[in-house]
Amino acid sequence: MLREQAVDVLCLQEIKCQEHQFPAQTLADLGYVHQAVHGQKGYHGVATVSRLPFRELHRHDWQDNGEARHVGVELTGRGAGLIIENVYIPAGGDTPDREVNPKFGQKLDFLQRMTRWAEALRHPTLIVGDFNVAPLECDVYDHKALLKVVSHTPVEVEALGRFNAAHEWVDLGRRFIPAPQRNYSWWSYRSFWRQKDQGRRLDHMWASPDLAHHAASHRLVEETRNWDSPSDHIPLVTEFDL
Incomplete structure (x- = not known):
């Protein structure tokens, strides 16, 4: 995919x-010699x-617990x-109620900390990654069916909306x-995703207003769904005239 798309910068979530396990040399051999790796044992890592x-x-540490979920x-x-x-914003577990599901509360708190950070931004910034929120009705295959499903609940959409407004992304x-x-x-x-088009828009690229007008194109690399043992996510590619 890297040879075909020839991207200059690759962001992984x-x-x-752990950092010593990251395939640094393999990527360097492909030309990606500049690397910032924030890893940890188990899951997470960017x-x-x-x-x-x-x-x-x-x-x-917007998660406020030491999880490796951001690098700038x-x-x-x-x-x-x-x-x-x-x-890499937390998924938030399966139940959209912070009283019975602490993971959901952690996700909302993560978004709140990101929002406070965004209010102080003063430089051209691109924020990218797995936001784990599909904000618009058309960002999911069935809006009504997913209103109570984590990633598309009104409380998550509202939290992401506050983050958006904090910097006018x-x-x-x-x-x-x-x-x-x-x-x-x-x-x-879980839903035979290779046969059914039950998708959600969880991955995002948002630009600060002073950067956005330099964006020239944006595309989805959906052919990766046909790979053997593919990810449940597909790559996004944005080009800028800089």
């Missing part, structure tokens, strides 16, 4: 490995790798000054593929 030079800026970098060569925030997925067009990035393994 849920790498499920990594940003690039052909373009960058410096790592920060690793925010700033490009220093071509596109210098652009900040890329790579985030531009949702590039919907700028280039306007609602109500189909725009799914994830299909559940």
Whole structure:
């Protein structure tokens, strides 16, 4: 996929490995010699790798429990000054009630901490990753059926909306593929996802207003669904004129 798409910067979520286990040399051999890897044992973990030079800026603990769910970098060569925030928002468990499901409460608190952070942003920023929220009615295969399903509940949508408003983010997925067009990035393994189009738009690329007008295109690499043992997510690719 990297050879075909020839992306300059690759952001990965849920790498499920510690930093010393990350395939750093394999990616370097493909040209991705600049790497910021925030891993941990078990699940979670994020990594940003690039052909373009960058410096790592920060690793925010928006989960407030030490989980590796974010890494931020700033490009220093071509596109210098652009900040890329790579985030993996918690899924939130199965029950949309923080009183009986602590994971759901942790997800809402994560979004609240992200919102406070976004209010102070002053630089051109791209935030990308698995948000684990499908905000629009057309971002899921059946809006009414999923209103009580974690990832599309009103309380999650409202929380993500507050984050959006905190920095007036531009949702590039919907700028280039306007609602109500189909725009799914994830299909559940539980629902025979390779045969049924029961998708949700959980993965996002949002740009700050001063960056958004440089965006030239955005696409979904849906052919990866046909790979052997594919991910339940597909890649998103956005191109910028910088």
